[in-house]
Amino acid sequence: MKTGAKVGISERKAREREERGRRIVVAARTIAERDGWASVTIRRLADEIEYSQPVLYSHFQNRDEIVGAVALEGFGELAGILRAAIRPSSTPEEAIEGVATAYLDFAFARPAMYEAMFILPTGLRFARSDTPTQLREGFGAMATVIAPFAQDVDTATETFWAALHGLAELERHGRIRPAFRSHRITLIMQMVSGQLQR
Amino acid sequence: MKTGAKVGISERKAREREERGRRIVVAARTIAERDGWASVTIRRLADEIEYSQPVLYSHFQNRDEIVGAVALEGFGELAGILRAAIRPSSTPEEAIEGVATAYLDFAFARPAMYEAMFILPTGLRFARSDTPTQLREGFGAMATVIAPFAQDVDTATETFWAALHGLAELERHGRIRPAFRSHRITLIMQMVSGQLQR
């Protein structure tokens, strides 16, 4: 019978299948970070995992879902980085600056990953009941450092996040001067903390 | 000879050619705003202007340049909208809020245009000697309302712009709550003007 004495076999198969899915995501990420997302084609991924193309579609509905899987990893890593940037010894102002700097460092150190997370179509669903925790944790880290300065923490965090995202995107596209990045961070920190000098 | 008595002919031809180029850009914009940029294909544009596909490549090097031409129009329009948002009777604080609101209204009313201006590859060159004026004027309008509150106007304007761009993008991607848009604008206005209540 199908689920008979040798249950271990189907479990092993499930593991191997899971492992193959992982290899697809790893390959997608690797290629994207080295050659850009345009080079992440189904054919190239199929070559990489040494299976034919249709196999990929038994793991993901379409290419966008593969990008989404990489993006999800990214959100998890970003959350960790932002949390780590909050030193217990730092003042509230320093905490803001630290998180802002860490956020932008992430964006510029991993442009392909950032692109998957915020630019490319991924099919990821935000602000839903089934939203993965990775998508919430980064927001939580930012909220932590914003809270001391805000009445409406959620709205203030959204605004802080938007400012960081805008800085990342405009600089990535060469619209603002890279040399003044730290000045802009300082400005945001002063504005949020209400210590703006003029 | 080539430039003989009938100079008018070649001038008429140049005009017609110019006109044909315009029609390409208009068609691209129209299709993009109705069906999205993915529907703006060379074949569809060729159909629209009733010429064969290779003709497009005598006007633009590639598809990206067509997107760029549309984006350039968009920068001109955005600049006008931002300037118009600065009412002479308004206080400096109101001016900031007005420009911010106008910016986001533009982004949400013309998503395809905004995408061409800020997301898609266009080949447009910023911060160069040959940078078209359209690309500078929008920045200028923002700088006008930021100047009363800033020491380093350029850096402060870059930061303000980044905040607006981030708000537009995160909301467009469903990452932040649309219902709180005006709250976030108020927050930015208060932060920039140093009137943050906490």
Added chain:
DNA sequence: CATATATTCTAGCATTGCTAGTTTGTCAAT
């Protein structure tokens, strides 16, 4: 009229995401 020069078109290449339909492998029941 003949010839050179632009202009425009036809036809096609290479690449993409995706899928239908077939082949191959697996495993329980005979």
Added chain:
DNA sequence: ATTGACAAACTAGCAATGCTAGAATATATG
């Protein structure tokens, strides 16, 4: 061992894309 049913994977191909070489056509020049 053989068979038959089911699952897994592959081959082959479709339709669409950006772009281009080379042929055909129109236009201007001698």
